[in-house]
Amino acid sequence: MSAVVPVRGAERIRRALLGSYPLVYVQSWEEGRVERAIAMLAQKFYERPVPFAVWTCVEGWTGLPEAPTETRDPVAALEAVLRANGPGFFLMKDLPALFDGRADVVRKLRDVYRQAKGKGKFVVLVSPRLILPEDLKKEVFLVDYDLPDEAEVRNAISVLGRRYLGEAGLSPADADRVVTVLRGLTLDELEHVFSKVFARTPRFDEATFDELLAEKEQSSRKEGVLEYVPPRFTLDDVGGLENLKDWLRKRQHLFTREAVEAGLPVPKGLLMMGMSGCGKSLSVKTIPALWNLPLFRLDMNLVFGTANPEATFHRALKTVEGLAPSILWIDEIEMAITGGREAGGGDPALGRIFSTFLTWMQEKEALVFVAATANRIHLLPAEFIRKGRFDQVFFLDLPNETERKAIFTVHLKKAKADLSKFDVVFLAKATKGFNGAEIEAVVQASAIDAFNEKRPLDEDAVSRVITNTVPLSRTMDEQIKAIKSWAHNRALSASRESAS
Ligand SMILES: Nc1ncnc2c1ncn2[C@@H]1O[C@H](COP(=O)(O)OP(=O)(O)O)[C@@H](O)[C@H]1O
Ligand SMILES: [Mg+2]
Structure with missing residues (x-):
């Protein structure tokens, strides 16, 4: 049986070292594999082999030349590293678990960062979990060791x-x-x-x-906070929104090697805002199949539920980068900006998460496409929508008549209805003000009625449900007008013709 070996298992760590970060944090369940990789680097990274030492909280240092006998205390252990002569690799196994309540350890690590930088000394922390105090975030280079890259x-x-x-x-x-x-x-x-x-x-x-x-x-x-979303939808599942679909189709091949080598600009991201139930989330779900990229949904509610939302958020961004080329989907991004509260501001962590995100969007080099959606668009700050951040900002309005026709067709087909028995133009005219989700609900309710009455699904059944449905838009007239005028100058219409 041939073995599945990582072709470039240690490559990711080596790259971190080339960036000459003296503090490297390897997140991995496979301590042994990391240890072997570092041992190998100690042999090969420089022209001649350099010392390789391992620390645990039980044994202190092993393999550290001229170490004092008692190095089980983390501060003493780090001092021994600072005193060691010349370059070397220092693997510390249990350290992250000890950070809590030990400000002195964090302080010492920052000293190591400053004093070891440029000297060829590397302290590598390994842990299955990411425990990274705020004060260390800038100094530590994070490596996701367990996740193989595309070639692997x-x-x-x-x-x-x-x-x-x-x-x-x-x-x-x-x-x-x-x-x-x-x-x-x-x-x-x-x-x-x-x-x-x-x-x-x-x-x-x-x-x-x-x-x-x-x-x-x-x-x-x-x-945890990232959810893989399988490619189960195609553009044919979306009725209307032709401008948006064209935009996506035109960029279908931009993440391929050919396009990148030809120097074509790689799309950075797309923001879709507008009425709920009009297909924002659905449209995002069509991108992985169309572009042949994996899609990961970041759940902001879960992020805010963790002890350290910032660290969680940072780690999620890094994970998605590790999976590039890939798509990061942030659904209802206004949550990330305001924590879901109408009056934003107040919580400093929120502001920091938001600015972390903006900086990351600006500077990321990895081929990660951000697909963001927003319902309550008045909560979005202007700098967020400003040109350049996203490649395009689309506004998704209530579907117009042509679009309602297309949405009926999509959902009647899904309900396995015989389309020749329907006048979809009539259905579209009868559902002015309905959103896509409401049209879907109408078709589903009529299919259930027809099934219970042992009749085939037909236009009559659908018409009856329509008559008994009050679309949300009817009670939200004022809000909808406000949203439309707000979006008018800030976004491109996702529909080809304006709503009727
Ligand atoms: N344009 C559309 N075409 C087909 N189905 C739609 C459309 N818009 C909404 N739907 C249906 O309504 C459901 C909910 O829409 P969703 O994309 O979640 O809305 P949003 O994210 O804009 O609130 C979709 O899963 C889909 O079944
Ligand atoms: Mg949605």
């Missing part, structure tokens, strides 16, 4: 394909699809997912592909 995933998938599907393995096109959906898993998880799906059914088809998706969803849930 590709390699693992080709090995696993041959293992479970026979010598031919996966076809190149199938392998591409699998790589896209499985990126973001560790190598262990990849093996696990493959054995679970293909040991039972040793062939690749739509059914096993769906099982892969389901397994991936299962395992990425533990990531």
Whole structure:
């Protein structure tokens, strides 16, 4: 059986060292693997081997030349590092777990940062969890060691394909699809997912592909605030919004190697704002299939639920960068800016998260596309919408008549209705003021009625439900006018013609 090995396991750490950050934080469950990688770097990073020492809170330093005998205390341990002569690699295993209540340890680490910089000394912290005090954030370089990059995933998938599907393995096109959906898993998880799906059914088809998706969803849930969103929707699932769809179609190939090598600008992000239930979230969900990139949804509610929202947010951004090229979806981004409160401001952490995000958007080099949506658009500060931040800002209005026709068609098809039995133009005229979600609800309710009455779903059933529905917009007339005038100068209409 061939093994799934990381082709460039230590590469990510090596890159951090090349940036000459003396403090490196490796987040990994596989302490042993990290230790071997650092030991190897101590042998090879410089022209001749340099000392490699390991510290634990139980044994203090092992392998540190001229170390004092008692180095179990973290401050004493770091002082020993500062006194050590010449370059070297110092791996510290339990340190992050000891930060709490030890301001002196944090202070000492900052001293190490300043004094070791440029001297070829590297202190590497390893921990499965990210515990990073505020005061250290600028000094520490974070490495996500467990997450393999695209080449590693590709390699693992080709090995696993041959293992479970026979010598031919996966076809190149199938392998591409699998790589896209499985990126973001560790190598262990990849093996696990493959054995679970293909040991039972040793062939690749739509059914096993769906099982892969389901397994991936299962395992990425533990990531915490990031949720992997599988590519289950296409542009055909969206009725209307033709301007937005054109924009997405035109950028379909910009994340490919050819486009990047040709020097084409890589899209940075898209902001969609407007009425709720008009397809903002739905549109985001179509991008992964169209662009062939993995999509990760950042749940701001979960971020604010953690002990240190800023650190969590920072870590989420880093994780998505590690998975680039990828799409980061921030749904209802006004939450990130105001914490969901109507009157923003007040909480300094919120302001910091927001400015962290703006800076990151500005400076990120990784190929991460940000898809942001906003419902309560009056909560968005002007600097957020300002030109240049996002490539485009779209306003999604209530669907016009043509769009309502298209939305009916989408949902009637999903309900397996016989379209020849419907006058969708009539249905569209009868649903002025309905949003997409309400049209979907109308179709679903009529399908249930028809099923209970043992009749096929027809126009009559749909008309009856329409008559009994009051769309939200009817009671929100004033608010809708306000939203429209606010968006008028700030955003491009997602629809091809203005609403009627
Ligand atoms: N333009 C549309 N075409 C087809 N379905 C739509 C459209 N807009 C909304 N829907 C339906 O309503 C549901 C909710 O829409 P969603 O995208 O979540 O709205 P928003 O994020 O703008 O509040 C979608 O999952 C979809 O089924
Ligand atoms: Mg939404």
